[in-house]
Amino acid sequence: MKRIEWREWTGFLNEVAEAAGKIGSPEILWYRGVTSGNHTLRPTLVRFANGVTKERELFERFNQIARGSEFGLVEADEWDILFQMQHFGVPTRLLDWSEVFGIAVFFATLASREPNDSHIYVLNPRRLNEKAGKETLLDDFDRKDFRYRSVFWEGKPFKPTVPIALDPVHSNSRLAAQTGRFTVHGVDLRALEEIAPDCVQRVKLPKEAFPAAYEFLRLAGINELRVFPDVGGAAPFIRSLVGLV
Template sequence: MSEWNSFLAEVKQAESELGNPKEIWYRGHSQKDWLLTPSLMRESDWERKEKDLFIEFKKTASRLFEKRTSDWETLFDMQHYWIPTRLLDWTTVMGVAIAFILHNDYSTPEDSALFILNPTDLNRLSGRDEVINVPEDKGFDYQKVYWDNNPVRIDKPLAIRPGMITDRLQAQKGMFTVHGTLASGFESVAANCVKKVILPSAAKAEARTFLKWANLDEYTIYPDIVGMAYHIKRKILL
């Protein structure tokens, strides 16, 4: 069995161990040792910086974007443009998660990792029976919940389903987890809801063939000028 087929078999086994839920989310890391920790929570004094980043972005970006109807949509814009947030990006399409790995891994010989999440089981750890739709769930307001701890303080990560406000979110079938007060993340508080499968370096050539067959290049999953530029560069130069 090839390294790629062995990887696929491990993915299937991981999904079985998660109970083969109807909804599964995927996240790719180009480095196998990276943790499921949002960029914001790697900062010192991150709770204060979160507010400063949000306020500054909302103020300065108002001239560049259409008016957003909720703070969640502003937060998704921040994540889109690499401003540190308490969000982690996930997708419902495994191929997109593999693309995230390989599009950031031109020649690195190291192993990578695919994370597989049962989002419903994750939310059950916090007493919720389903994925939270935002901004539709009016009782789940970003600032009230995460800045004011109203109605309660949330410690564990939660799975949220965003409104598809951007072409990129639609193309990537994007989902998010939003982290609470515990910076340690999944590894200590939600280990039974997520599985990690190593994508060996030796499997990456076949993985790239898979992406080519599936038409998952930079432009199809980043349908904007940035994705187009990356796609042209890879097509001509690499």
């Protein structure tokens, strides 16, 4: 086995711990891995110049297509539909997070034949919700009083400015496998790190640490099939098993 140099990796872990301290050292931390320093915490919908103006049409079109089909949304509520939109790559106000640090590392190092420095975002979701005026824990949000269309389209019972952290029901296998969590942007369309800098920190994962990161993922059993537990995850997992380069 090729010898792994762990120095850069342990330095990265120390920086993650320091980042958690800067946002209050909360009991619950959420993580997001990105492959480029150019990625900011802005959801796909708001990256389009006309994204917000097309939000309703995107939702209704997806709802029309998905109801009664193999999408399995016959009994779904508005939030389930939105989570499925995110799952299938339709632009939404949502940003994906995970409670599992290793999942973020996986996405930060995904498909990197010639890797550049990646980054891990570390979020204090409770503090973020406190800034948004929500005192309850994220997974206790009441769907009847906090409906997606009412809140984000009509501003009833309030119109959020600060992004809100949501702990969804795991409505599909990938969301469950990735211990998926979401933040949902409101009126302020700037990047989350600009809106709430005291709630989130970004830590660089240097490319020199990637060999150790891959070994960490191997030891933790985090691979394509674990993160994408369906046919889509099988092919890259098999390629890695047989050693294709």
